[in-house]
Amino acid sequence: MSLKIIHQERQEFSAERMAEVQALIAQYPEGKHKSALMRILHMAEEDFGGWLSVETMNYVAEILNIQAIEVYEVATFYTMFNLEPTGKYVFEVCRTGPCMLVGSDNIIAYLEEKLEVKMGGTTADGMFTLKTAECLGACGYGPMLQCGKQYHEHLTKDRIDEIIASYRSGVVPKEIAR
């Protein structure tokens, strides 16, 4: 696997966010503060552009007073962490068995065609990154894709058109209640 290291200017948490981070750390017993790492990484990703640069990871290591490599080890282990910049919205399409049975292959093909970019790529306008994902726990409601905190389920071509149009206009599309 090749490691592509992309740098980013060092950013820091806002005072408000830092208070949240410190409160989180304080929840753990003395000396067990490393336990806050995953959640802080999620926060950092949220605050610093949707991905974790080396600078961000080093910053998190400083906050937790641990070696930087301990952060790299964790950030590279868990697939949710992006280690390079992504589009504004990341579509992660589930393609494991249960979703495959109800047509995730079609959805992948349609998204690639519609957004004119292959899985793993980002659209030229920087709006969308397409990715495949392994089982996201929506098996009965497939085909589906995840975008941030939103699960978009029961996908059809029409529904994908709607979702894309909605994101393009800056509105997170609502999901139909089950």
Added chain:
Amino acid sequence: MSRKILLEHDDVPGIETFDVYRKHGGYRSVEKALKTMSPQNVVEEVQKSGLRGRGGAGFPTGMKWSFLAKPEGVPRYLLCNADESEPGTFKDRYLMEKIPHRLIEGMIVSSYALGANTSYIYIRGEYMWILDILEKAIAEAYANGFLGKNILGSGFDLDLRVAPGGGAYICGEETALIESLEGKRGNPRLKPPFPAVKGLWGCPTVVNNVESIAAVVPIVNDGGDEYAKIGLGKSTGTKLISASGNLVRPGVYEIEMGITVEEFIYGDQYCRGIANNKKLKACIPGGSSVPILPAHLVTKTAEGTDRLMTYESLAEGGFASGSMLGSGGFIVFDEDQCIVRNTWTFARFYAHESCGQCSPCREGTGWMEKVLNRLEHGQGTLEDIDLLAEINKKIEGNTICPLGDAAAWPVAAAIRHFREEFEWHVTHPEESQKRNYGLVLPKSTLV
């Protein structure tokens, strides 16, 4: 018969809020346990109930609790495993999304039983919106005196927190979950020592699935004996089944254990049959890692008796003609689906999710994925099929954690029951490319 115990009131508007939940009998078990029962009494009720771990292994929960070491002056921890990631399983998500307070209620009573004063719900990172739901519900429970110091004046203190994962199936393995909670890579630990002796931060720890913890609520409310009356034999209680694949009505169902598989697939209360008027081809009854069953072994056992939705009946016939209830991830295949393609997606899943720590799993899962990829795409040989079976045997039982077995079993079972289909891919490379396996959308979701 459909019986709602865990999902009781899931259709009541606002049930996700404390007030509505409380109005519908919520938190009664906390009052009962903290005011009238000793922690040991609660453990005994859970033992009497015959509750078996709902995460997949089916190990008796009461027995697991009884193993917890209780050295003086050392904190104990209860961890809720909400890392639901087994393909085909989405039941815990449903419960947490709809009735978050049921899990919190179960956590309070279970923590009381185990003597844990800090407990964690470890939830898969992709379920981040459910983390928000849970944290909101937890804040309500604190505000109403069900969490925090001296709960209901009982002298029992409990802090409950939620911790997110970051995208790793392996963290559903209890020691990997503990590692992850400690802010590390999700590498499973060598056992012994077991978590009951040395778990989170080296302290005695119990890890239970969401559904198991939620089931403690009715067990305490009605008594273990009453709970044990539900179900059949050693499969007591109700079970959440996540139904997916080519069904008319996939979704999460709470069933009383003991109903027939036939009723579950075709019954009006449940999945209502195979989508698009097609025929049943196969079924994986307990999540991706359990053996697949061909149609003739789904509703009947090899002996010709009705197959039931119980731990025992689904396992009848062993791996030769049976499967497992597992996590209750019930995946159904219609006649047009390709077993090779499905097996390949599972192999890809396990290769993707292997932590890479031990060599049989790291190398073996990747190897199986590559061979299956070739077979599915018409570039396999007949020897490849035997090779797969061989690789399988070398992974199974030889790894640090059960992920190796979970990766090996579905491949072995697919070859056992659908060998001709694998061979067909070899002998008909072009047709196997053209055949539009897996691309058939059920009408309900078709554009």
Added chain:
Amino acid sequence: MVKVTIDDIQIEVEEGTTILNAARQIGGDVVPPAMCFYSKLPGTGGKCRTCLVEVAAGSEKDPRPMPKLVASCSTPVMDGMVVKNKTSERVHENRGGIVEFLLINHPLDCPICDQAGECHLQDLGFEHGKSATRYKEKRRTFDPITIGNKIKLHMNRCILCYRCVAVANQLTDKRVHGVLHRGDHAEISTYIENAIENDFSGNMIDVCPVGALTDKTFRFKSRVWFLKPMEASCSCSKCSGKAVVWMFGNEIYRVTARKDKYGEVESNEDGKTAWICNECRFDKKDASKWSIEGPRTINRHSVISQNLYTSDRKITDKKLN
């Protein structure tokens, strides 16, 4: 003390001893191979699965056999336990499988690998490997990364034993390398280009069972079997100064720690492990800086060392000179 029987040989060992260590107390070919366990590095083991053995009887109290093969490096013996290693067909079969797994993605570049001749993977392949590969897929490769000017990392050869991570954790004050990613693309790396430089980091080379971490100061200088291993010592303020210098004529080609027959760095008289410092390892190549005590017996069992590193030093010396 507890009694345990390994391959029909009974031995009494202290309670808490692992099966592997009990087998090492017996010695000889009842000892399972270990690629990741390293007795001098607590916490290692359990990962490579080459030391799997069959437990035919769990203990005197509960004589049932264990259903799965167990990792002998991390399973403690019980009183009355009966273990089968070389006498078990199942072990033989499965160990062969593990070796195959370790080799499918290995580059098999032994002809140009500095570890050749003292590589544990070669030994393992020699003893348990198959004569041909069944792996038809493309072998995994990693982009090379630089980890400093003394140690060379060849990730393609790595078997992920985690020993070098344990060295960094236990012998150095600041770990800069670790295991990144997961599954079959997990790798040893520093992530960002970062030199692993610390007084004791060179011990990573000695604990590496394969040619993934090698000594840059010895790179391509000679095949190890052409060198004369000599026990030597020097006065060093950082380490014990007890080492093996590998000579060609009067020239020192490389310096390593003194290792026992299991390839582990020996213990000093004081019981501490005789790790050597980087200065002794990389910078003292001048023979005058060492007091050379005499030839070192290298006890290896692979085909490569069949005729050279035997206890019969005369033959060895004759062949070398």
